[in-house]
Amino acid sequence: MKKIALSIMCTGALFFATQNMNAQVEEVEEIETEVETTMQEEYTSLEVSELPQAVKDALEADYSGAMATEAWMKTKDGKKVYKLKLDVDGKKEKVYIDEDGNWLKKDKADDTE
DSSP states (O other): OHHHHHHHHHHHHHHHHHHHHHHHHHHHHHHHHHHHHHHHTTSEEEOGGGSOHHHHHHHHHHSTTOEEEEEEEEEETTEEEEEEEEEETTEEEEEEEETTSOEEOHHHHTOOO
């Protein structure tokens, strides 16, 4: 009789422990998803052809032969900041530039990728 009672208690303990572990894992996944969504909303997608002439000129002058494949834009402190994905001799590179054609470092662009 003691073995049956002990078996039932062990089974119940395993059940509750498993449920507790699953609940903790689901919370972490929800938090990570919310953070990613918030950060992605900062930049809006933009056609490369819509970039201002100052940005195109700076790209041509400083990245000779590079091709902008994707572009994003956000407004920070009243100024537009562009994030560009470049193809530089077959290598992918992300750069940041303001609307006046000044190159920015990643920390000044406030991008968290």
